[in-house]
Amino acid sequence: MVASSGTRVRAAVVGTGLIGGSILLRLHRAGLDVTGWDPDPATRLAARDAGVPAPDELTAAVAGRYVVFLCGPLPTLPETLLTVAAATGGECVLTDVGSTKGGLAAFAAAHGLTHRFVPGHPMAGTDRAGLGAAEPDLLTGAAWVLCPSAGPGLPAFRWLTGLLGEVFQARVVPMAADRHDAVAALASHVPHLLAGALAGAVDRSALRDAVLALAAGSFRDGTRVAGTPPERTANMLLGNREHVLRELAGVRSFLDELAGALADADAGALTAGYRDARATRTALTGRAFTEIHRSFPADTGSDHGDGGDHGTGGDHGDGGRDGGGPGADGGREELDFLLGIGAAGGHLSRCRISGTAVEYTAHKPAGEMERG
Incomplete structure (x- = not known):
């Protein structure tokens, strides 16, 4: 849906402080077509000096993007979400990095954006602030919460999980917003x-x-x-x-x-x-993890293509936004599996659409296996 195989992913980062700036620099280094935007003119200039396009207008920065990371202050996120949603195509995946999830998830649902907004929260940071403190490796290997939803929202979750695993080597923790x-x-x-x-x-x-x-x-x-x-x-x-x-x-x-x-x-x-x-x-x-492989039916009757390459330079085949919608049960079994992994203290390292199935590689604390 977002990028067909071999297509270079077009991303945008809105709000380029410590976390947003680190995401921006990492995406740029990974070879994605990425733009940044910040309300501060000096910060936009600093992004340009780092070799990243940073238009003066927010709408110009996000137009035509496949994925947009919303990284501004928490109180600004609802309004920014609506602005970015209106300025991007209906197939564009939207996510945020805010430290609370319940309020924004409910706001997105009330405005009909659940199918393409995936609430997120990378668990990393420092006590510094601003683009000058940003580091492209800050989020490498971080636990990165994503809040999946059943039905039309699962393809966006799948695709974003693959992208974060590929570019950031993130340990994606699927978790309900209130649980987060x-x-x-x-x-x-x-x-x-x-x-x-x-x-x-x-x-x-x-x-x-x-x-x-x-x-x-x-x-x-x-x-x-x-x-x-x-x-x-x-x-x-x-x-x-x-x-x-x-x-x-x-x-x-x-x-x-x-x-x-x-x-x-x-x-x-x-x-x-x-x-x-x-x-x-x-x-x-000191925790030991057990690797789990699970697959679920993916609806291949959609017009989203066959899933796969994020366009970052390799034949990765991860993600799933191109791989259709949830299976016949609306993705309920898949969602229950995902939320169970997160609730048990586990994480995902891979998500791939293969033919008619979506395949996950998950890691669950070994002590939880008997209870899982």
């Missing part, structure tokens, strides 16, 4: 609150300068995201307020347990609490 927001609250948003609280408490302390003189790895690691631009952090927290407050209550409860054990000089309880915490920290890098 609950998980991201603990994985990303509450840590921003804790980092801000620790750094803010030190800032108000009479010991501030002495603390900074002694600050080593634990303080630097624990407060790293407090260096994120404050407006960006506030937008993120407010955009996921209910989930953040709910999960923060659990963090407070655990902290109270640790503080209570300390107050009571209860070494056993304190050690037990940190033993649990250490197990989770160790699991960040």
